[in-house]
Amino acid sequence: MAPTLSIEHDFEEDAMAMYGYNWEAHWDFEEDAxxxxxxxxxxxxxxxxxxxxxxxxxxxxxxxxVKGSDGATPxxxxxxxxxxIDTKSTxxxxxxxxxxxxxxxxxxxxxxxxxxxxxxxGYEEKQITIDPEPYSRWYKIGIRSSNRNxxxxxxxxDFRFYLDGIRFANRLFLxxxxxxxxxxSTPQRRNSFTEQKKRLGGRLK
Numbered sequence: 267m268a269p270t271l272s273i274e275h276d277f278e279e280d281a282m283a284m285y286g287y288n289w290e291a292h293w294d295f296e297e298d299a300x301x302x303x304x305x306x307x308x309x310x311x312x313x314x315x316x317x318x319x320x321x322x323x324x325x326x327x328x329x330x331x332v333k334g335s336d337g338a339t340p341x342x343x344x345x346x347x348x349x350x351i352d353t354k355s356t357x358x359x360x361x362x363x364x365x366x367x368x369x370x371x372x373x374x375x376x377x378x379x380x381x382x383x384x385x386x387x388g389y390e391e392k393q394i395t396i397d398p399e400p401y402s403r404w405y406k407i408g409i410r411s412s413n414r415n416x417x418x419x420x421x422x423x424d425f426r427f428y429l430d431g432i433r434f435a436n437r438l439f440l441x442x443x444x445x446x447x448x449x450x451s452t453p454q455r456r457n458s459f460t461e462q463k464k465r466l467g468g469r470l471k
Contacts, residue, residue, distance in 0.1 A: 269314075288312035289411075291422070299423030301335065304411040315408015317353065318427055325430040326350065326396035328407050331389040332381050335418040341386050343416030346409050348392040350377040353404040389423065398431060 269286035282293040288305035289312035304312050320326045328350050334341045355374025364373045377394045384390040396405060409422050 284314070286312065286314065289314065294421065297333075297421050297423065299331075299333075299421040301419055302409070302411075302422050303419040304414070304416060306414050306417045309412065309414050311410045311412050313349070313406075313408045313410035314422060315349075315406060315410075315425075316427070317404060317406050320396060320403045320405055320429065322400055322402045323398050323431055325398045326394075326405065326407075327428040327430060328394040328396070328426070329391060330409060330425040331391045331423050332385050332409060333389045333421045333423075334386045335420055341383070341416065341420075342418060343411070344413035345381045345383070345385065346411045346416070346420060347381070348379045348394055348408075349410050350394050350396050350405050350407045352376065353406055385420065389421075391424070 269284040269291075272283040272285070275281040275283040275292070280295075284291045284300070288308060288310050289303065291300040291302045291314055293299075294301045300314065302314055318326070328348065330348050332346060332348075352374035354372060355376050375397075377396060379392040379394055381390050381392060394407075407427060409425075411420075
């Protein structure tokens with residue numbers, strides 16, 4: 267899951283790039299976003315993202331914005347997806363065929379929200395709510411591309427993950443941040459998708 271990170275990429279000051287399975291991404295300072303490219307000779311589903319831990323009885327909230335590489339050119343392939351996949355269902359959902367009433371924790375679940383033609387003219391935001399369950403889970407979250415024709419790539423920004431319902435400390439949230447796509451190992455705790463504003467000074471009246 268973890269990509270190879272190139273710092274000072276190609277000996278350029280502050281340049282950053284990431285390389286994963288069938289994909290690469292370069293940080294674009296003007297867009298303040300990752301410019302993501304996928305392999306162009308396979309219809310596999312490469313993705314840029316993270317793996318997050320969701321405790322029992324906690325809701326996960328994922329949001330991200332995506333824009334085509336060139337707003338004047340129609341997107342050449344299948345529009346990408348915002349996704350959240352239980353790591354027990356990374357191949358297909360409920361691969362072992364468990365019922366909802368037996369072995370429920372082993373079923374896994376997959377969420378997908380596809381971006382639309384809106385992303386051709388500007389950043390389009392999609393959101394996913396991961397329903398709470400009475401047991402803890404690991405989820406793979408991110409943006410995936412399912413079509414080789416999207417050779418021009420697209421931009422990914424404002425990638426955020428929140429947890430709603432945590433009432434206790436958890437040692438799995440003490441390891442700091444991965445820094446890959448601005449998703450921390452210590453997720454922010456919030457009951458909405460809205461990014462919290464920071465107050466830099468002054469008094470509240």
